[in-house]
Amino acid sequence: MGSDTQMEDTSGPSAIDVSDAYAKRKVGRPITSERTLARNFPEIDEIRGKLLTGECFGRMRTSGNSSSVWQLFEEIAYSDSQLFTGIVRCKACAFMTRYHGQITGTSHMRRHHCFREAFPEAFTNSPKITPNVTINKIKKEPKVSVNRSPYAIHPVSSSLIKETNGGQTPTAKVQPNTNRIATIKSELRERILQFCYNELITVESMTSDTFKSLVQSLVKLCTTVGKGTVALPDRNQLYAQMTGQHNQCKNRIKEELNSALQKNIGGALVCDSEADLCVISTYYINSNWQLVESILSATAAGNDINAFISQTLEDFELSDDQKLSKFTFISRGGLFDGVSMCLTSMAHVIDGVIESAVFGDDTYTEIVENCKVICAELRLNVEGFTTEWVVKFEIMRQVIENRHKFELKNSSLDLDLVKFLVDFLAPFKAASVELRQCSRHPTLNHVLLWYYKLLKHLNATADDDTLASGLKTVIKVGMEQNFQLQSFHKIAAFLWPNFRFLKMLSTEEREEVHNEVRELIDSRIVEEDGSGGGVDSNGLKKAANFDEWEEQDSEQDELNKYISVQLTTCNEQNILIWWREHQQDFPKLSHLAKWILSIPASVTSLERFKLISSQEVTPELLFMHCNAPFKRSLVMDKSVKTSWQKKMQIKNDKKIVKLYEQEIKDAKQQEIEAKRVRREANKQRKQENARKAEITVSIKNPKKLKRIAKKQMKQMRKVRRN
Template identity: 25%
Template structure:
């Protein structure tokens, strides 16, 4: 007992000594390891002694407390718990309350030996079955472990694992039957939910199994329920016929009808990429083209058509490849990013990572007598190009969200993109050329429709549409009235349909974009910077009241919550705004499913049937 007490006192004294040396500048903090992926590392820094050796201690960046840490000897549960509770960490007050309760509640105490035994079992599981370490962070793994603990708790005798582990075929069959049960539940809830809304969205896209080249189609539904956005994967099917427009439409219609959704009865807005088969299939429907796909086409094609940019990107790729091949990444403060030729975002990441590490790269190459790798890279050019492209990267990331409304911000972002490409006298020739290419592509590749203008009008901050002319504003208001009649919110008009004008373009330009992050609220405010108070006495009364009303809208407030609170004031407009603003501006929801299926259809799982794949994808997204 005395030895334990003495050991604790020594550790405490050592920590105090380290903190004193840090305060005096004798010891220094150092960045986390490049291999560290745990979230708690965001709150900690390693410590270097006066000889620049890493010592087995870390310091909290918030409260500056010192903790012992040796990746080969100690665990990280203490560090994780501290990160969650320290100075406004996640569930700070709740976490502290739980710690006190757990200390007082002896029944919930888990011996260290039991934790160590389970850790060893997890390590063995990952080693024997070649599973990634991160598998234990999955919610499914937690469900599995909890079910085993519950079984053990309810049985007095010791159970052999082999007696309860089912056959893989049994699991496969249960996956399919469980998915079918969940689909029945979903169909029942959908029929109930869709009766309450007048409009909803469908995102869909094709994707290909890289091992077999089989094509699949995934469909996701988006609608509003009680003021919340609902995004549900309906079906993933193997494409057995040619992907013509006619066959594509037939597949989409059959899938929707299998869930009780008749496309000829419901008012649906479809969001897809620019694939010709999808455009052909949905030519007569309310169809939006994925804004993120359009931005990708704009920037990628603009970069491809600028010879100077091609040379710059090529030599930057060679540089990154060299650093990866020669294992020089660890000599840099942050890693260099290799780009993917089909995604301009990754090209931006490559250029930006080189800019951030330029001095370190220069030093490393000088020490190796390899300066030629950097000789053709103009540092200023890298900075100028990333400054210009940053606004497009930020915009595409904001517009790709599917958990917050994005449709209303497409038009303001479009104007922001055009303003950022206004040529300046101080711009180098290569930047002027790139800006002009982007401007031309913006008008050609980004398809703005009446729905985009209506969504912008339905946001309190941009309802004035002051960037547009009076004639254009009146046209938007008329489109709002038509849409409300078409979907049955106001008196029916048999000859009215949702009008989509794909040729509506605006050419106003202004200043260049900045590097800093830009919030959606900033974009909305800039869009209405020239607000005016024009009247239109012909406008339907409720729309007129909405236009005239000086709304109390807090910056950053959830727009769906705002409309939910104003349903009594605008009962008809809210019935349009809530479902319309719940439709995403991009089809990235379906594309995220493709990433998931890539982890399912890996090289060793090519025997999965299409039904099993569909069931696995459906269950993962229906939780």
């Protein structure tokens, strides 16, 4: 009882003193306890490391009457206990500092430069402290104010200004950081224009009050400030910058295209139009044997396509007959005067035949609708295709591939018929997709191959029923009427080394293709060689002219050599690389391949850039959308194919590196094993030495062991004494 009374006497007065102190102290900062004063803040580097590992996280302060500084700073708390670490971080620049309500306060956080930029009104409207002067002096001398902010610029009295500047009173103004503001505004304009290019949104939409309110709401949501204002660029500034970028991109494409036409014997002029939309582009192969596409012009109000094409050619200085005759014109079915040849988009020809022959009536409409319902129930994705009949094909294919996931109940859907349609239309879908890969590799060399493969697929067999034979007959008639093979299609297949023998053609047709190749060499290649000026196509100086003693091969011999010599094969991805490696063996055929293989089999600009006729945008915006930084002058080829010797050398180098790496690992493992053996030997020697140094006491009376404690018994052991 006495001890309890004594404890109460020692602890009571301190509690009474603290409460009295709080009762007496009604103003100023509250008294801080010893525990709070002795608080140890964690190191900022330690908290920064825990933020990276996920042991800590940032959160918004949730106190009711908090300072405006907490709209810029956030607390850092531990992830496991949710306790505040005592460290705060700036949301704008990730600056971290210590904070405690009774130790540090928020003054040092208000002095942070981000707080001054985010809340300028906290400094301009802060209360002013007038110096200790009399009222009479206030009328004679200017009122001097001292701003509480550490960034405040103290004004200079007029008397001092007169003494230092000879009586002239300058107007002192605070100059903002104009360079940084100009940089931020320029970056904002650039991002807005890139957004307009990529999403095809007009500049007026980006400068409207609706978009401004949207951005303002986004700022409030992200920063939880609600006081900042959004200042969008002026519409005229955006239009001026877009015009400059448009002219710069246009001049670059013009320079590259004219330079390529001087070195090549031909290229392709592609027109993809639908309704009022029209996109003009060119395809050519540059000096590195890479297929390049350049968008020349685009419009959403193309009422007169021929006039639009003519104006585009004039803008890029391609309207003269010499340059225009080098182009092969490709479109969805139109013609254009002045070019060497006009070709039709073959992928759209196949689409038209299948759409009219199979899905032209309502025969399979119910089947497709039922398959759509099944895909919706199974949540199968069939997006990513622009052609209508390919979308229907994919819907049916998804149903067949997932037929084990559902059971039909009271449905008229015939899955066997769906499977037949999928198997029957699969080659046409593959041909339509392959002939659209113009942005990846040459495709004109695929036209002849797909034509004969589809005709073989349409041949009647003994197993065909009435439905199969009827579909084959209708589609075959449509293919023969619309799929018109031109000489360039056959020449392109001939220039693919894998199919240079043209086994799908008859002997007379092969001879006709060979004669057409010789005519093109005579009419195009000879003129090109005559204007070389002593420099070959690779920019190297030609050797001296000793033609009178040199054995020269004719075009006939080069063509026969290409047919008879055993050559390496190549796929469609590296056919251009093959011709680059063999251009010294077949110089004139390589010139011809550089022209023919640059011609695309189909037009795909509207599909690739996802343009629709209902979009009302300016031609400049459409042009920049098609020539955005990630789409400009697409280089469409794979890396250079390495030779066998190079592959073996790389393999041997890798083998040597692996052996050296294994030697290092073995040496390190041996070192670790030696340390382990040495450590065990030291441990054993230490135990032996300890046992040698032990002092043993012999116990002659075993009854004494019963009186020894268990803890001591564990430390005892039997030792044999000599």
